[in-house]
Amino acid sequence: MARRRKKSSGSNKFLGGLILLVLIVSAVPKEGWITIGVLAGIALVIYFGLLFSSSKTIPSVSERTNPPPSNTANSSTRRAASSRVNVEVRYGTGSDPVPITKPAPSRATSGFGIPKAPKGFGAAKWIPAGESIAVAGTAVPGGMLYVGTSLTTPSGETDPCLIDPSRSVSAHGDYTEREMGYWPNYSEISSRARRAYLSWLEGGRRDPEADLGYIFLFFYGLERRVLVDAQSDPAAKSDLPLIATELRRLLGIYSERSGSLRHYAGELLNWIELIDHGNDLYEKPIPELPNTSELSIYLRLALGQAAIAGIPIPPELALTWVKHDPAISLRTPAARCAEQFDILFHQRYIDVFGAGLKLPRNRTKLKFVYRPASAGFFSREIKRTFGEVPDVTAVTGPTKKLQKIVDEATETLASYSRLVGKTPEAADTLEGCLLLPMILWPEAVRAPIETLKTRMGGGMLLFTYETLLTELCAQSTLTRAKTQELARILASINIGFEPDVLSGARTPKPESKIVLFDLPPEETQSQVTTEYQAALLTLQLASAVAAADGEFSAKEINHLRTQVESWSHLTHSHHRRLIAHLRLLIAEPMAIGALKKKLDPLRQSEKESIASFMAVVAQSDGVVSPEEVKLLEKLYKALGIQSKKVFSDLHAVSAGETPATDESEQNGFTLDPTRIAALQQDTQKVSALLSSIFTETDDTSPVEDGEEESGSTENMESVAEGILGLDEAHSAFARLLISRPQWSREDLEDAAADLELMLDGALEQLNEVAYDTHDIPFTEGDDPIEVGAEIVEMIAA
Incomplete structure (x- = not known):
């Protein structure tokens, strides 16, 4: 009972306390609860802080390994001993240590170190030509790239050419689409553009449909290798011939699509060629040079050195000059029939100038200013001077003399060019070759005529016209014009043709007789009196x-x-x-x-x-x-x-x-x-x-391909015209101006004097034309005089 009463009394007390707690809680206002909550939070923080600090000081641990087992111990005992570590744990500062045994650490963990970075990460590395590297799952062949995560430009920025493997790359990308801005940077372009760029590289950098931005992104790396690394690194300098070859390959694929690429790649080629130039470039083999909006600095230096030395310009150098100087007009026949044009020009050049054309020493001095394409060199210019070597493009006299020879050679080729343009397969036939001097005939066409001359032996040959055409491998009966050309060609090698079609005789029919006879050397053309x-x-x-x-x-x-x-x-x-x-x-x-x-x-x-x-x-x-x-x-x-x-x-x-x-x-x-x-x-x-x-005329004389009047549209086409519609002197002055971004007034006064121009008047005319055409100035400033970068781009395009 007593136990029962006691239990009932405890229950009543608990119930009464609970009721009292509820009453107290309900009586507390809202603001009080906020205060209580804050105090409770502080208390908890203090409690756990003390708990954590005591846990650190309570276990005092000292670790030691067992001493080596004695030699009398068996092998199992040694293995067991070697796999254990005795640990003494001391609780509190005054307590005795309690021994604990734990396994010894494995040997694998004893040599642990930081893993090496994946390949390609870290300082950038130049991938040599011919080597491959994997980037974002893509095997990039061919080399000539910088790969890594760190490569700075002279201004301290990340170089645009750097292929950074840490950058994200999309699963898809189309390099034929434009995905980038004007100055692309691999680290800043989109992941799709990176995939597209890597795909273009993977394909061998040769797809002609690729967006030009990707070609420039690759070009930036070549530019850096030449302008930065090769200045101090022998290995980089040894890469220059391979880089020059690669530049020419890229120009062969993409130059027709971009005047800007032609300009920059051509200038970089010039820079490479002039790294170890001598004083006699005019005597050395001429490297392959691209056509740009101005005469190559390599050629200007070679010509200037010849002028300094007083050496006549060799025919080969003169031919290269006329083919690369925008101031010299080359009509369609010179381009379509390049091999024949070269031979004719060479022959005529020697006839006119003998040992060669001598150039005057004009006052304008030659300088080379390279303006990099990469934004990594933004606003930086690299200059090179050549002492007293004159800039021959500052005078027009020599180019006028060369233009005359070019025109004569081109006119000789005009009819043949038109025929080949319409009927390419006629190029190496008798009918086609009759439109050319015999010196230009291929051996297969020339040989039958040489055989006839041998058979004639100073006497005469009589046979039908058809027999003659058969022996000469003609593919058709010749028209009157072609028969006259045949007679003219035969006369040039001292073979006469009767009837005398050159003096008006009727064209023989295929079955008609003709006579070939020995014509005296002093008279190779019919002289009718x-x-x-x-x-x-x-x-x-x-x-x-x-x-x-x-x-x-x-x-x-x-x-x-x-x-x-x-x-x-x-x-x-x-x-x-x-x-x-x-x-x-x-x-x-x-x-x-x-x-x-x-x-x-x-x-x-x-x-x-x-x-x-x-x-x-x-x-x-x-x-x-x-x-x-x-x-x-x-x-x-x-x-x-x-x-x-x-x-x-x-x-x-x-x-x-x-x-x-x-x-x-x-x-x-x-x-x-x-x-x-x-x-x-x-x-x-x-x-x-x-x-x-x-004088007899045939009843019919059909006009064949290539026999149109000499004033045809094609015959008037030119590869080069005056810049912005300017006359010859002002065009030459404009081309000279764009060869440098900045000129001193003194240098330009010399250049204007070489061209017989007044400097201020010439500059005013150039600026006026530039404003009328592109709404931008050609030059700015008085001294120095700066050439607008935009107008250079416009002219190069």
Whole structure:
């Protein structure tokens, strides 16, 4: 009971206390609870702080390993001992230590160190040409890259070219799309752009459709290697030839798409080529150079050194000059037929200048200012001077002389260029080569003609025109124009062609006979004179008359041959051609009807004039034999003139007017040379009449490809024009200006004087044109004078 009452009393007390607690809690205001909460929080912090500090001081631990086991212990005991560590834990400062045994640390943990960084992380490394490296799961071949996480520019920024493996790379990226700004930086472009760049590198840096920003991003690395590393690092300097090769390869793929790339890559190539230049570049092999908006600094230095030394410019250097100087206009044939143009220019250059063109020493001094493309070198310029070497682009006299030679060579190629442009497969055919001088013919086309010359051996060859074309490997029957070109080519190697198509004879048909004969070296072109035409008509009439009456015998042929050789007023070449024509007449006699058809349109007085002149020709050797008189009578009859007039015409040039005696009729006339000379001088009228007879036209003469008029549109195309529409002098001045970003006034005054310009007036005109064209200035400032970077970009584009 007592226990039961006690228990009931305790319950009542607990219940009463709980009720009292509820009443107290309900009586506390809201603000009080906030205060209580804050105090409770502080108390908890203090409590746990004390708890933590006491836990640190209570266990005092000292660790020691067991001593080495004795030699008498068995191996299992040694292994067990070696795997344990005895630890003494002391609780409090005054308590005795309590021994605890724990396993010894393993040997693997005893050598623990910080892991090495993944490959590519850390200071940047140049990847040599030909080596590969993996970046973001992509195998990048070819090298020539900087890879790492740290590479600073001269200004202290991260170099734009650095491929940083720590940067994120997207799973997809298209390098044909524009993903970057004007000055890309690998560390700042998007992850998609990084993937695209790595994909372009993975493909060998050769896809022509790639966005140009990726080409420049790669170019920045080459630029740094040349301008920074190669200045002090022998290994980097040894890379320069490989970098130059890579630059040329990139230009071969992308230069047509970007004038800016042409400019920067070309300038970097120039810088490489001039690192170890000597004083005689004009004597060294010329490296491959790109075409840019100004003449290459390498060529300017070579030409300037030649000017200093007083050495004539060699033909090879002159040819490179005209091909790379924007001030010299190259029309389409020079580009389309480059090999033929080179040969013609070389030949003509030597003909005009002999050992070579000598350049004056003008006052403008040569300087090279390299403006890097990379933003890592932003606003920095690298300059190089060359002492007293002049800048030859500051004068226009030499380029005018070279332009004349260029124009002559180009005009020679104009027809061939048009033919090749329309029918490329005709380039190495006889038909195509007939439009070129024989010096330009390929061996396969030239060889058959050389064989014919050997067969001819100084004599004559008679065959059909078709046979000739077959032996020369012609692919078609030649038009009149091409036949004339063939005759002209043959004449250039001392082979004559009859009929004389160059003097107006009708083009032979394929089945017609032609004669090739040896042409004297002193006369490789047909030189038609009135005397020759009269002799030719005499020969044709005589052969026609002989063939008509059946008397064209061997005796008559020999007589005509003797007559031809006796005409001393004719040249040796004329004699050779008339004999060849006689050979042609023997094979194919001229019908008297065909001759009369030519002569019928003439008036009787005109026929008599021709007949009288034939009489003069017959007397040119000073004696007229009875045989010649008989021949003249036949010719007069063929012309419709009474034969008795032969004697009156012969007597008109004789010593007197007395009738011929028997002796004179038997032995011939004795002539007055003075009278003959007087009659021969009055030949203008007869010449016109004979020309009308011997100039024949074909019924049809189709125009072939390449035979258009020389003033065609293509023939007028130029590779280079004046800058911004300026004249020659101001264009040359503008090109000189853009070669440097800044000029002293003194240097520009010398340059303007070399071009015979007033400096202030020239600058004003350039600025006016630049504002009108692009709404930007060409130059700014008075001294120094700065060239606007924007206008340089515009001109280079």
